[in-house]
Amino acid sequence: MDAVYFDHNASSPLDARVLEAMMPYLASGNASSRHSFGRKAREAVESARQQVAESLGAHPTQLAFTSGGTEADNLGLLGMGANLKPSQIIVSAVEHPAVLRTAEAMRRQGWQLRKVGVDADGLVRIDDFLAALEAPTGLVSVMMANNETGVVQDIAAMAELARQRKAVFHTDAVQGLGKMAINFAELNRHGVGALSVSAHKIGGPQGAGALVIDKKLDIRAIQFGGGQEKGLRGGSENVAAIVGFGAACSLLKVQQSAQHTYQLREVLEQGITDLGGVVFGANAKRLSSTSFFSFPDVDGETLVVALDRAGFAVASGSACSSDSTDPSPVLLAMGVMPELAQGAVRVSLNHSNTMHEVQDFLQALNHALNKMQQLAAIAA
Amino acid sequence: MSKTPIYLDYSATTPVDKRVAEAMIPYLTEHFGNPASRSHSFGWTADDAVENAREQVAALVNCDSKEIAWTSGATESNNLAIKGAANFYAASKGKHIITVMTEHKAVIDPVRELERQGFEATFLEPEPNGLLDIAKFKAALRPDTVLASVMLVNNEIGVIQDIEAIGNLCRANGTIFHVDAAQATGKVEINLEKLPVDLMSFSAHKTYGPKGIGALYVRRKPRVRLEAQMHGGGHERGFRSGTLPTHQIVGMGEAFRIAKDEMALENARIRRLRDKLLAGLSEIEEVYVNGDLKQRVPHNLNISFNYVEGESLIMAVKDIAVSSGSACTSASLEPSYVLRALGRSDELAHSSIRFSIGRYTTEEDVDYTIDLLKIKIEKLRELSPLWEMFQEGIDISKVEWAAH
Amino acid sequence: MAYSDKVLDHYENPRNVGVLDKNDDHVGTGMVGAPACGDVMKLQIRVNDDGVIEDAKFKTYGCGSAIASSSLVTEWLKGKNLDQAMTIKNSDIAEELALPPVKIHCSVLAEDAIKAAIADLKQKQAIEV
Ligand SMILES: Cc1ncc(COP(=O)(O)O)c(C=O)c1O
Ligand SMILES: Cc1ncc(COP(=O)(O)O)c(C=O)c1O
Numbered sequence: 001m002d003a004v005y006f007d008h009n010a011s012s013p014l015d016a017r018v019l020e021a022m023m024p025y026l027a028s029g030n031a032s033s034r035h036s037f038g039r040k041a042r043e044a045v046e047s048a049r050q051q052v053a054e055s056l057g058a059h060p061t062q063l064a065f066t067s068g069g070t071e072a073d074n075l076g077l078l079g080m081g082a083n084l085k086p087s088q089i090i091v092s093a094v095e096h097p098a099v100l101r102t103a104e105a106m107r108r109q110g111w112q113l114r115k116v117g118v119d120a121d122g123l124v125r126i127d128d129f130l131a132a133l134e135a136p137t138g139l140v141s142v143m144m145a146n147n148e149t150g151v152v153q154d155i156a157a158m159a160e161l162a163r164q165r166k167a168v169f170h171t172d173a174v175q176g177l178g179k180m181a182i183n184f185a186e187l188n189r190h191g192v193g194a195l196s197v198s199a200h201k202i203g204g205p206q207g208a209g210a211l212v213i214d215k216k217l218d219i220r221a222i223q224f225g226g227g228q229e230k231g232l233r234g235g236s237e238n239v240a241a242i243v244g245f246g247a248a249c250s251l252l253k254v255q256q257s258a259q260h261t262y263q264l265r266e267v268l269e270q271g272i273t274d275l276g277g278v279v280f281g282a283n284a285k286r287l288s289s290t291s292f293f294s295f296p297d298v299d300g301e302t303l304v305v306a307l308d309r310a311g312f313a314v315a316s317g318s319a320c321s322s323d324s325t326d327p328s329p330v331l332l333a334m335g336v337m338p339e340l341a342q343g344a345v346r347v348s349l350n351h352s353n354t355m356h357e358v359q360d361f362l363q364a365l366n367h368a369l370n371k372m373q374q375l376a377a378i379a380a
Numbered sequence: 381m382s383k384t385p386i387y388l389d390y391s392a393t394t395p396v397d398k399r400v401a402e403a404m405i406p407y408l409t410e411h412f413g414n415p416a417s418r419s420h421s422f423g424w425t426a427d428d429a430v431e432n433a434r435e436q437v438a439a440l441v442n443c444d445s446k447e448i449a450w451t452s453g454a455t456e457s458n459n460l461a462i463k464g465a466a467n468f469y470a471a472s473k474g475k476h477i478i479t480v481m482t483e484h485k486a487v488i489d490p491v492r493e494l495e496r497q498g499f500e501a502t503f504l505e506p507e508p509n510g511l512l513d514i515a516k517f518k519a520a521l522r523p524d525t526v527l528a529s530v531m532l533v534n535n536e537i538g539v540i541q542d543i544e545a546i547g548n549l550c551r552a553n554g555t556i557f558h559v560d561a562a563q564a565t566g567k568v569e570i571n572l573e574k575l576p577v578d579l580m581s582f583s584a585h586k587t588y589g590p591k592g593i594g595a596l597y598v599r600r601k602p603r604v605r606l607e608a609q610m611h612g613g614g615h616e617r618g619f620r621s622g623t624l625p626t627h628q629i630v631g632m633g634e635a636f637r638i639a640k641d642e643m644a645l646e647n648a649r650i651r652r653l654r655d656k657l658l659a660g661l662s663e664i665e666e667v668y669v670n671g672d673l674k675q676r677v678p679h680n681l682n683i684s685f686n687y688v689e690g691e692s693l694i695m696a697v698k699d700i701a702v703s704s705g706s707a708c709t710s711a712s713l714e715p716s717y718v719l720r721a722l723g724r725s726d727e728l729a730h731s732s733i734r735f736s737i738g739r740y741t742t743e744e745d746v747d748y749t750i751d752l753l754k755i756k757i758e759k760l761r762e763l764s765p766l767w768e769m770f771q772e773g774i775d776i777s778k779v780e781w782a783a784h
Numbered sequence: 785m786a787y788s789d790k791v792l793d794h795y796e797n798p799r800n801v802g803v804l805d806k807n808d809d810h811v812g813t814g815m816v817g818a819p820a821c822g823d824v825m826k827l828q829i830r831v832n833d834d835g836v837i838e839d840a841k842f843k844t845y846g847c848g849s850a851i852a853s854s855s856l857v858t859e860w861l862k863g864k865n866l867d868q869a870m871t872i873k874n875s876d877i878a879e880e881l882a883l884p885p886v887k888i889h890c891s892v893l894a895e896d897a898i899k900a901a902i903a904d905l906k907q908k909q910a911i912e913v
Contacts, residue, residue: 005422011414011623019408026396026404026590035694035701036385038392067452067592070612070622098612098621105611200623205408207452207592207625222609224493225455225486234486235455236393236585238592241625304419313413313420689822691847695787695795715822726820763801763851765826765843766819781818 004357006314008201009147009175009290009348014244015203021247022205025240041239048246055249056197057183058212064232065242068209069174069198073098075211075222075233076170076194077106077141082220084138084168086110092124092142092153093117093333098196099141099172111138121284122151122334129158137167144176144195148330148346149281150290152180156190163191168217170194174209178202178252179261179287184212193217199241203350204248208241257351262288264349264358269293271362275369278340280331289349292331298372300343306368307345312361315346384699386745390586390679390738391535391563392703396631397588397739403634404590407627415624416615426626433633437582437595440565440636443572446600449616450624453594454562455486456610457581458529460596460620461558462490464606465579466499466527469556474524475499478517478555480531480541481721482506487529487560499526508723509672510539518549525555532570532580533563536703536718536734537671538680540568547576556604562586562594566639567647567677572597578604584628588739589635593628596620650737651678653746657735660750664757666770670719670732681735682719685753687767688760690715690730696756700749703734725777727766787848788882794852799859802841804828812905816896823850823890827897829861829869831905837861837869842897849887853877853894866902 005013025044046060053060066072077099081089091103093115103113114135116128124142140162145152159169169192176182177197184195194217199208213219213232225234265288269279272293280292294300300316307314327341347361387395396404407429415430417423431445438445451457466477479491481503491501502520506512512530521528528550530541543559550557558579564570566587572580580597584590598604598619612621658681661667666686685693690704704716715729724732735749761767766776787795804811811830817823823846830839840858844851856877861869877883877891 003421007414007417007420007422010417010423011412013412014408016409019405022408026401035389035698037387037389037701067456068622068625071452071610073612074610096612097614101611101614101621105608198623200414200625205625205627206414206623207628223456223459224489225458225484226489227485234459234489235453236583236591238452238590238628240590241592241628301419308420313417313422315417316419687845689846689850691822692795692851695848726822730822763798763843764845765815765824766845768803768826768843776819781820781824782816 003311003313004353004361006312006347006349006353006361008350009346010315011200011206012203012350014205015248015251017251018204018244018247022240022244025243041237044239044243045237048242051246051250052197052210053212055252056177056195056212057185062184062212062215064211064213064229065237065245066209066211066233067207067238068200069172069196070098070209072196072198072209072211073172074102075219076196077102077139078222079219079232080168080170080194080217081106081109081111081139082222083218087136087138088112088114088132089139089141090114090116090129090132090137090167091140094122094146094151094330095141095143096147096172096174099143103141118333120335122146122149122281122330123284124153124158126157130161133161133165133167137162137165139170140167141170141172143172144182145173145180145287146281146330147175148328148344149292149334150175150287150348151281152176152285152287155192156187159187159191168193170196172196174198174201175287178254179258179289181254188214194219199245199248202248202252205241205244207238208245210245253351258288260351261349261353264353264355265289265291267355268347268358268362271365275366280334280336280344291347292344294340294343294345295369296340296343298343298369300345302372303343303345303368306371307364310364310368312364315348316344386700386748388735388737388741388745388749389701389703390741391538391734391736393585393591394588394738395740396590397635397638399638400589400631400634404627404631407630411626413626415626416613429626429630430624433629436633436637440640441570441572441580441582441597443597444600447572447597449596449598449619450629451594451596451620452592453585454560454581454583455594457583457594457596458484458486458558458560459490460606460609461579461581462487462527462529463494463609464619465556465558465604466494467607468605469526470499473526473554474522476522476525477501478504478520478525478528480504480506480512482510482534482536482718483529483531484535484560484562487531491529505721510534510537510670510722511672511675512541512546514542514545514549517546521549521553521555525553527556527558529558529560531560531563533561533567533677534671534718535563536716537682537722538563538677539671540675540677543577544575551576563677565636566643567679584632584635587635587639590628590631593625593632595632646739647678650741653737653741653743654678654681656743657681657737657746657749660746661753664754668728670722670724679737681737682732683735684719684724684728684732685757686728686731687764687770688731688757690732692760693731693733693756696760697733697752699752703736704730704732790881791848791852791883794855794881795848798851798855800841800855801843803843804830804839804841809908812901812903812908814897814900814902814904816900817846817893819845822846823893825850825854825893825897827854827857827894827901829901829905831866835865837864837866846890847887849881849883849890850893852881853883853890854897856880857894857898861898866905869898869902872898
């Protein structure tokens, strides 16, 4: 049996049509060269820029391609921070490390880091956010949708508040893209200045991402040399990956896919609850594809390994930090007890998953839990 | 006849070798996992491939695979090495940096950025043949010189610097030594076990691998430390965060494996082609080779054609894909800063062409190029008032030109 | 850089390349630009006794747009008297050749070359009488 892939928030398989679009560009010219090889590469990059911009409701000139979501987040924060007088930077307590670690690194340049808390459902506590904004604040970064829980924040409302305090607002939309409607022009009207996305979370290749930026903002490159991306990002363009990113964006069917995964997840979470599981963030608005849950007194690592053996690829916490066995900081920030957080398992779906797979998964889960309980009983 | 346009711009980028593309495709399709995923076989398979490629890259340059960190390309490697080391060691060593005027922008621009942050930089002028005078380098070293960055092979003129001599001086001075080797892999032997180098940058797409992937060598004994420039999930032992693009990494590994296996034979063949091109073009009057011919990779020939203008020259030779200056700067009309650093006049810098020969260049391609250049240079010179003056015996450098 | 078809045509088949005898009283020679700037234009005109431009020749060291600009003006100059020739504006040249903004200086140089050639001619003829 082929393994069932339930870890799309970590990396999503490449769509065959995306691969087809990329193939001719694997051997492309340098997009900065002036001869015909270079011009073809340049045209491909620009048409991909159009495609990505379109899927985000942005203008192509607002896009800078990067090597991925991490670099886009770094460019967003460090790049906008570089031209501001260091003051306070506010981030939510549940940000991806690409934002969190970057904000921490900005302390060296004199920035004060303020992490605002979330409530039990994973939503930023607006009272805490407002209190934080009392201090002079240059930058705010709050993610659109959380990679672990899928909880969706009210970005527009927070950006409005930040704007009143003249703070620049960045949002990490890496997990939002493809799973919920995103319109940068609309968000920008509410005060969102920059937004990060990544190709490999939407059926595009690893190695391409983008930062969308309001051109009125003052932003400085963080990687220098060559002057590519209008001076915002030096380095030969990764033509094939950028083309793949564009193709993946043009194939997105956000609503359809959201409805499909919603139906699957309803069944999944009913099953999980029936087996005694706890679903995190269940009361908040969430990406319909993501489910993060725990079974009291069940070790997550062991469960995930058992599920892998049974042919189901799921995650324990986020991919980036899954090297460590510490409980998920996202869950701890939501006030989940460490023992329960320790056992967390993430299922993340996409349009290609089926109801059948979900039902099989529930069976496998039931089986694995029984076995673990038997073992625990023997040990006890 | 050769199929036009003929590609003679291998220093800008190389096509991906078919074997490389074949190695990559499974990692775009069935093995698409995120190598950081520790909870399932998709992740483990990707991770194994990444580690195998790391071994392949390390093997080409004879270092430990643990000393290789993946980046998005040599630009990022250079940024990480230069900003990362300078910032890490500034407090203990000082804030002076030495580099060379003919470095790639991916070295010059990060050094300029450090200058803005309060570092002091010395940009050494090379000799007219493009090589660094070691005595001048030695004289530039100061007690507070925290970092030196000198490229192994120049991208425009192909000259090879004496990295060993420079590295030894750095060692003696306690200066971290970074080398941009983007243009060197597969062209010159690199033995990092012997070379006194602390940090070395690589790029895949100059060696028949894919674009958007590179690596930085970071010496472990003695251990070299860096301040990370890209923050996040703590990938690559914290040197460089960000999801690893598995297929590209696999491509770089395979490309470097091929380079190791085939470079001796390939370079001999390429040298024959380059020498033939040089002999053919030397039959044209008033041509000047830029950069030392001996201490140079066989792939590169950079020639100035006097009394013709650079852009019209490029237009005239549009059936061959070449560069005037490096790809990264050819969007602007500035004459090549590399050639100017060698003391070439603006005119000769403007009228230079970099021919770079590679794996798929044929003898016919070279013949075609020689014939094309002969015809086109003659035509352009017929159009050129400067050529007319030269033939009348007028010394153009003595003419007073009305500024405009 | 994308060139217009007209620029390419003039570049591939430049009109009136050559030299006129610069010592001829009826010939005016203008040389403008500088090698270091990347363009040098030499424009020559020959007028008949009625002051009408009979012939025009050029040589240009410069980019495709510079070559096309000078080639074009040699066509335009023939048959004009000096006053008419003085009315040729760089904007006319730029428009005819659809020059991109970064190449406007080529048309300016061509206009300067016309003025320089006429000035040279007038100076010669003034010394003559
Ligand atoms: C919310 C979020 N931000 C940023 C990233 C980093 O993106 P990338 O993997 O493209 O570097 C990820 C994925 O790992 C993510 O989930
Ligand atoms: C010497 C040198 N260093 C650095 C680079 C930049 O490499 P990359 O395109 O991988 O960022 C190049 C190529 O453009 C180069 O020739």
